[in-house]
Amino acid sequence: MPLPVDLLTRLHYLALVSRRMGGSPLLAAPRKKLPGGGTELTGYRDYGPGDDWRQIHWTWCARRDELLVKLFEGDADRHVYLLLDASPSMGFGRPPKLELARRIAAALGYAALADLQRLGVAVFAHDLLADLPPLRQVARFGRLVDFLGGLRAAGSQTDLARSAAAFIRRFPQPGPTVVLSDLYDPGGFHRGLDLLRYAGYEPRLVHVVDYEDVRTGLLGDMELVDAELQVVREVTVTEQAARRYCSLVADFQLNVVRYCRRHGMVWMRFACDAAEDDVLPRVLGARRAPLAASPEPIPPTQSEGFGRNKKVNVTGVPR
Amino acid sequence: MSFSHPMALWLGLVAIPVVILYLLPLRLDRQTVATGMFWEQALAAEAGRARWRRWRHKVSLAVQLVLIVAATLAAAGLQIPRPQLVVLVLDNSASMNAQDVPSTRLAAAKELAGRLTEGLHSDDRMAVLTTGGIPAVVSGPSGDAAALRAAIDSIRPTSEPSQMAGALHAAETIPLPSPGFLRRIVVLSDGCFADAAELAAKYGFEMIRFGTPVPNMAITRLTVRRTLAVPRVCEVLIETQNYSDRPADCRLVVARGAEPIDTINVSMPASGRWQQVFRMTTLAGGRLTARLEPSDAYPADNVATVDVPPLWMYHVALEPAPIQWVAADAPAMAGERPDNPLLRALCANPQVKVVDPLAPERPEDAGPSIVIRAFQGGVPEKLPRGPALVIGPSGCDLWHLGEAIADPTVARVAEDSPLLAGVWMLDVYLGGAVRLEMTEAATPRAIPFLWTADGTPLGYAIQRPEGRVVVLAGNLDEGNLAMQAALPIFVANALDWLAGQPVRGAEKPADCVGGISIDLRKAADLGVDWSEITIHRPWPPAWLWPAGLALAILVVEWCLYQRRWMT
Numbered sequence: 001m002p003l004p005v006d007l008l009t010r011l012h013y014l015a016l017v018s019r020r021m022g023g024s025p026l027l028a029a030p031r032k033k034l035p036g037g038g039t040e041l042t043g044y045r046d047y048g049p050g051d052d053w054r055q056i057h058w059t060w061c062a063r064r065d066e067l068l069v070k071l072f073e074g075d076a077d078r079h080v081y082l083l084l085d086a087s088p089s090m091g092f093g094r095p096p097k098l099e100l101a102r103r104i105a106a107a108l109g110y111a112a113l114a115d116l117q118r119l120g121v122a123v124f125a126h127d128l129l130a131d132l133p134p135l136r137q138v139a140r141f142g143r144l145v146d147f148l149g150g151l152r153a154a155g156s157q158t159d160l161a162r163s164a165a166a167f168i169r170r171f172p173q174p175g176p177t178v179v180l181s182d183l184y185d186p187g188g189f190h191r192g193l194d195l196l197r198y199a200g201y202e203p204r205l206v207h208v209v210d211y212e213d214v215r216t217g218l219l220g221d222m223e224l225v226d227a228e229l230q231v232v233r234e235v236t237v238t239e240q241a242a243r244r245y246c247s248l249v250a251d252f253q254l255n256v257v258r259y260c261r262r263h264g265m266v267w268m269r270f271a272c273d274a275a276e277d278d279v280l281p282r283v284l285g286a287r288r289a290p291l292a293a294s295p296e297p298i299p300p301t302q303s304e305g306f307g308r309n310k311k312v313n314v315t316g317v318p319r
Numbered sequence: 320m321s322f323s324h325p326m327a328l329w330l331g332l333v334a335i336p337v338v339i340l341y342l343l344p345l346r347l348d349r350q351t352v353a354t355g356m357f358w359e360q361a362l363a364a365e366a367g368r369a370r371w372r373r374w375r376h377k378v379s380l381a382v383q384l385v386l387i388v389a390a391t392l393a394a395a396g397l398q399i400p401r402p403q404l405v406v407l408v409l410d411n412s413a414s415m416n417a418q419d420v421p422s423t424r425l426a427a428a429k430e431l432a433g434r435l436t437e438g439l440h441s442d443d444r445m446a447v448l449t450t451g452g453i454p455a456v457v458s459g460p461s462g463d464a465a466a467l468r469a470a471i472d473s474i475r476p477t478s479e480p481s482q483m484a485g486a487l488h489a490a491e492t493i494p495l496p497s498p499g500f501l502r503r504i505v506v507l508s509d510g511c512f513a514d515a516a517e518l519a520a521k522y523g524f525e526m527i528r529f530g531t532p533v534p535n536m537a538i539t540r541l542t543v544r545r546t547l548a549v550p551r552v553c554e555v556l557i558e559t560q561n562y563s564d565r566p567a568d569c570r571l572v573v574a575r576g577a578e579p580i581d582t583i584n585v586s587m588p589a590s591g592r593w594q595q596v597f598r599m600t601t602l603a604g605g606r607l608t609a610r611l612e613p614s615d616a617y618p619a620d621n622v623a624t625v626d627v628p629p630l631w632m633y634h635v636a637l638e639p640a641p642i643q644w645v646a647a648d649a650p651a652m653a654g655e656r657p658d659n660p661l662l663r664a665l666c667a668n669p670q671v672k673v674v675d676p677l678a679p680e681r682p683e684d685a686g687p688s689i690v691i692r693a694f695q696g697g698v699p700e701k702l703p704r705g706p707a708l709v710i711g712p713s714g715c716d717l718w719h720l721g722e723a724i725a726d727p728t729v730a731r732v733a734e735d736s737p738l739l740a741g742v743w744m745l746d747v748y749l750g751g752a753v754r755l756e757m758t759e760a761a762t763p764r765a766i767p768f769l770w771t772a773d774g775t776p777l778g779y780a781i782q783r784p785e786g787r788v789v790v791l792a793g794n795l796d797e798g799n800l801a802m803q804a805a806l807p808i809f810v811a812n813a814l815d816w817l818a819g820q821p822v823r824g825a826e827k828p829a830d831c832v833g834g835i836s837i838d839l840r841k842a843a844d845l846g847v848d849w850s851e852i853t854i855h856r857p858w859p860p861a862w863l864w865p866a867g868l869a870l871a872i873l874v875v876e877w878c879l880y881q882r883r884w885m886t
Contacts, residue, residue, distance in 0.1 A: 061771070089353035158354075184354035213353050220347045226355030234347060234364055245361035252357070 007103070008141070010280065011110040017286040024111050024285040025266050028205045031075055038074010045071060066284045078174030079110040080119050081132065081201065082110055084151070085160075085208075087283055088126035088227040089184045091153030093272035099270050100279065101208050102148045105184035107280045109144045113137060120171045121147060122164030125155025131170055157213055157228040157299040158185045158191025167196075173199035182208050183256060184228070197263065205267035206283070207258055209254075214249045216242060321499035323396030323442060323862075325410055330431050331771045332390040334384055340381045393866035402442035406490040407432055408524070411451035411474050411510035412481035412681035414837045417509065417530055419616040420849075424529040425476050431527065431849050435505070436464040438854040444500070446493050447471055450477030450508070454486035460496055475841055478619065478835055483512035487522045489815065507845070515843030525607035526846025530616075530839070534563030537620035538571075539835030540590065541609050543599075543627045550670055552629050558594040562697045562838040568724040570612045572803065575605045575627070578675060585611070604629035611822035620836040632688035633814045635665050635708075636676035637695065638851045660801030661695050661710060664810040670816065689818045705786040707813055708810070717761040718790070721754030727793050730772035737821075738780060738789065738812045741804045749777055749793020749800060757781075781814070789813045 012271040017026055035042075042056060042202075044062040047067035057067045082105045090098040105121065112119045113135060121132035121144065132147045160181065163192050165175075177196055183189035183205075218224075219242055224235045253269075281287035320327065352358065372528065415425040432447070432472040440447055444460040447470050458470035483506070489503045497697055502522035512518075519526070540558035545551070560569045571583040587593045599607075606626035655755055665671045676692070691706045697713040703875040714720045715778075727749040732739055754775055758764045765778035769791075781788040815821065 038439075091354040182353070184356065186354075186356045210353065216352055218352075220348075220352045221345075224355060224358055225349060225351040226358075227351050227353055229355065231355065232349070236365065237356065237362075238365065241361045241365055243365065245357050248357045248360050 001250045003263070006307060007106060008091050008110075008145075011107055011284075012114075014107065014209060014280055014284045014286045015111045015114045016283075018284040019115070021285055022207040023115065024108065025291055026108060026178050026206065026268070026283060026285075027080055027112055027115065027117070027176060028266075029078055029080070029117075029202065031078070034238070035071075035073055040073050041070055042073040043071045045067045061304050066315075077136075077173075077248040078208055079171070079173045080108075081154060081167070081171055081175055081177040082108060082119070082121045083163070083177050083179045083196075083203075084123045084148075084180075085125070085158060085179075085183075086120065086123045086129060086151050086153055087155050087181075087184070088153050088230075089158065089182055090208070092227060094214065095152065097182055097208040097210055097272040098151065098153050100270060100274065101206070102151060103276060104206055104208075104270070104279065104283050105178075105180055106145060106148055107283050109135075109148075110138070110141055111284050112278055113141055115142070118173075118175075119144065120172060120175075122163075123151060124158075124160070124167070126162065127155070127169060128163050128166035130154055131167075134171070134173075138274030158183075160185045160189055161187060161195055162192075164192040164195040168199045175202070177201040178203060178204045178206060179205040182206060182250075189256065193259070193265070195265075203265060205256075205265060207267060207269040209253070209255055209269060211273045214246065214253075216245055218242065280298045321398045322392075323398060323402075323497075323499075324425060325395060327394040327396070328391060331650075333391075334387045334593040337383055337387065337575055338565045340831050341376070345376075353702050355608065355668060357408055378430045380671050382872055382876065385534050386869055389865035389869035389872065391865075393857060393862045393869055396442075396860075397862040397865055398499070399409065399861040401499060402440065402444070402496075404493070404495050404500045405435070405439070405443060405445045406493055406502065406504045407435065407445055407447045407471075408458075408483070408486050408490055408506045408508070409447060409474060410481050410483070410512070411449045411508070412511070412615065412841060413451070413476075413478045413480070413604050413835050414509050414511035414842075415474050415488065415529070416619045417533070417535075417617040417839060418543075419533050419839075421528045423476070424509050425474075427849060428527075428529050428576065428718070429471050429474060430472045432507055433853060436467040437473070438856070439464065440858070445495050446490075447474075448486050448828045449489055450481045450483050450486040451477030451513070452482065454482050454489050456493070475675070478865065480835060480837075481508065481512040483508070484514065484518060487518055487524060490524075491522060499817070507849075509839075510843035510845055511837060511839065511841060512843070515845055519845055521549060527852055528842070528844075528846045528851050532616075532840040532842050534561075534565070534567070535615055535617045535620070535837065535839045536545055536561055536563070536567055536569055536611055537617070538609055538611060538623040539620075540594075540837045541607070541623040541625045543607060543625050545628075545630065546598075553599045553627055554596055556594070556596045557583075557610065557638060558592060559585055559587060560836055561590060562836070562840060564589050565839075566591075572610045572612060574608050576597075580836070582608075594696070599627075602630045617839055619656065619836060624815075629687050631670060631818055633668070633671045633818060634674045634688055634690045635671050635693050636674050636690060637662060637665065637677045637693045637813070639697075640676055648863070650689070659695070660795050660806060661693065661810070664746045664807040665693070666804045667807045668811050670811075693852060702788065708813050708817060709787045709788065709790040711796075712755070712790055712792070716758065716786065717765075717783070718752070718755045718757050718779075721756050724752045724771060724775055724777070724792070726753055726770060726773075727752035727777060727791055727798070727862055729769050729777060731770040731774075733766075733768040736766075736768040736780065737816050738778075740812055742808045742812065744769060744805055744809070747754060747800050747805065748798045748802060749791065750797025751775055751794035752792040752798075755779060755790065755792050787817045789817060815817065 046069065047056060047069045051069045053119050057070050060066065060068045084101055086098060090096065090101060100256045104163065109119050109121065118134040118136050120134040122128055123130045137141060161233050179193065185192065193203050218237045219239065221236050268282065399727050409428055411425055415428065416423050416424065420427045436445060439462065441462065444469050446456065446460045447458040449455050449457055449465065457474055458467055461467055472506065476780045487504065495502060504522055506524045506526040507529065508526065510528055518833045537560050538557065540556060541551050542556040545553050559571065566589050567587045569585050571585045572579065573581045583595065585593050599634065606624055607627050608624045614761055662673065665673055691708060692703060693708040696711045698709055698715045701716045716869065727751065729744050729747045730746050761781055761783065765779045765781045767779050769778035770776055777793060778791045793800065800806050
């Protein structure tokens with residue numbers, strides 16, 4: 001699905017605002033000085049064999065008859081990565097979670113390119129499915145848009161650890177990595193994030209959720225189809241099982257929050273049907289807001305009941 | 320088992336689509352979820368119920384079929400056992416007045432019958448019949464316990480014997496409310512009726528017995544009649560019966576009105592009777608009461624009453640007045656043997672007092688009396704009001720005289736006429752008789768009672784509104800009737816008929832008025848004693864049970880459905 005045309009205008013405006021407000025918290029990274037590079041004169045030293053003669057301070061040489069070379073320092077290239085989940089579970093939601101993730105990725109990508117960062121994008125599901133080589137300059141934003149526009153939910157069951165390993169191999173230069181996913185990894189989302197952390201990729205998390213997954217109204221006999229595994233299973237969902245399901249989902253979201261807090265990880269959670277005007281400013285840091293509307297999910301209560309057609313909000317997050 | 324609404328059984332056909340839907344492969348809803356990892360964990364705990372889950376559809380089908388069956392049975396009005404038409408045959412005959420049970424047998428039977436109405440199921444019906452005298456239906460088939468109890472309370476004791484056969488036949492012919500009903504005949508009786516065993520075998524009734532065989536003493540006969548010779552003397556016949564296997568001694572107290580007359584010690588052998596006749600003099604009559612003392616289990620036959628008729632006095636005004644008339648009373652004249660045969664006949668009658676025809680007012684007397692005019696040899700042109708005896712008539716407003724009858728010998732008599740009771744009038748020669756031609760007004764009321772050989776009436780009995788008239792066409796002086804013994808009897812009969820009294824000799828003795836005597840030892844030993852009967856409160860209607868079951872299944876199914884144990 002192509003990104004809307006007016007998105008570029010809005011991103012441009014938001015990027016300007018974001019820069020004035022300190023930039024996106026998801027893209028924040030310490031600037032690294034690169035000696036010998038750049039244009040900033042930091043000192044002089046005696047000329048040695050092998051030095052670039054173009055760096056000789058000819059004026060000083062004429063005055064003192066000494067060969068000195070000028071020492072310059074510049075900013076090192078900052079790499080920023082977007083690790084986007086395109087597993088089949090991301091195709092769920094109204095609109096699909098992948099749609100929101102693409103818009104967030106486009107916004108972050110624009111901000112990164114505008115901030116002269118090198119932007120690498122990878123798409124994963126059970127493994128790394130596709131990647132976009134590091135881009136630089138806003139002029140390359142079109143490639144990013146094209147890449148993101150061609151994404152479809154595909155692949156198999158999410159395996160973030162395997163995908164992270166492949167990602168590290170594919171992008172060996174560490175840099176802040178924004179993971180956009182619903183984290184439905186049966187093996188555990190923390191393994192992939194731990195791998196990124198250990199490799200110095202400073203993972204940040206954008207957790208895209210569909211509250212319809214939480215508010216399950218499923219009860220009774222049915223064929224349950226796992227979208228990621230494409231496995232059909234006849235089940236009978238009792239009230240007890242539904243309640244246990246809601247509890248598991250709530251625990252899962254609570255674990256995500258606790259993991260991010262424990263590791264000082266920047267994270268944001270968005271519902272798939274969240275308004276774009278609300279999401280993008282927060283993603284880009286153009287509006288300071290709590291990282292999550294309600295960081296602690298509220299487990300379901302008995303009093304809310306489990307009627308057949310009654311949706312249960314187990315997170316307590318207002319829609 | 321029966322049904323009050325059999326058409327509702329068609330509801331059971333609902334089971335067919337239920338079974339068909341069960342046999343059809345179940346197509347489950349397909350729900351796609353983003354990930355199954357949470358569902359796997361959530362459903363892992365449900366694995367222990369897999370065995371139940373295999374059977375639950377079969378169990379659900381069975382429960383639904385049970386539900387349909389229960390609902391169908393409830394809608395059809397299941398009745399277990401079959402509804403009954405209880406025909407209650409309540410014996411209110413004389414023997415049920417025995418007091419060997421508290422109050423009377425009938426009171427105990429009515430009380431038990433009232434309790435039986437409380438034991439009726441809601442679908443049952445009860446009809447009530449009585450057997451005393453003519454069998455009667457007191458209440459038709461009804462399920463209203465209050466109405467039935469009111470009908471039972473309205474039953475009164477009778478002094479008639481039990482007509483059990485007729486009552487049972489009537490009970491058998493009472494139509495059933497519907498074909499599903501079961502007829503049940505319950506007899507509440509003391510068993511004192513004939514052919515009890517045969518009736519029980521024929522009708523198969525259930526009998527609740529009241530009372531036990533007990534000895535009984537009864538006044539079986541109390542009869543009074545006046546003697547022909549001395550009418551003011553009455554002969555009283557009293558007969559008592561000992562319905563006991565042992566000799567019995569008791570007292571018999573006889574009273575007229577409130578006045579005791581006599582007390583007789585009665586000794587009766589076992590199963591024997593005692594009889595006695597005694598005389599009593601009375602003009603005015605009255606109610607004679609005989610009472611056996613002491614009382615026994617059946618006191619109704621210990622008392623008998625009889626009404627002694629009063630003796631009427633006839634004040635006869637004879638016209639023309641006899642020569643011997645000296646204004647004395649008739650008995651005095653009778654002693655002088657007057658020449659007039661009619662006068663002799665009148666004086667021979669102790670009930671007759673010959674009075675002055677010019678002042679025939681009725682004198683004060685001890686008993687009832689009536690004035691009768693007797694005409695001999697002629698009558699006024701208009702016969703005066705009141706009863707009149709005419710012998711040897713002349714023409715008047717009731718008849719005209721015709722030609723003389725050639726042979727006035729009585730050749731034929733009206734044998735059923737009260738005037739001729741005890742009188743032989745055939746071959747009596749009524750000399751000087753003339754043909755009597757009844758006027759148009761008297762013809763319908765004139766009944767001849769004597770005829771000649773050629774069929775000419777010689778005597779008429781006329782019932783005119785102003786008073787009865789007896790007329791003989793002959794003359795006593797010219798015939799031989801005056802020398803016949805039939806004349807005083809005929810005159811006495813004529814006076815009785817003219818006075819409107821039953822003719823003596825033809826009158827029946829007055830029988831006792833009281834309870835019929837019953838041998839209480841002959842009670843049939845059938846059924847169970849009433850004291851052994853226990854009335855149970857009726858169960859709720861049978862259809863309530865399937866209805867309750869259906870409701871319970873619905874509630875359980877709803878709960879299980881809500882709990883997703885069943886889908």
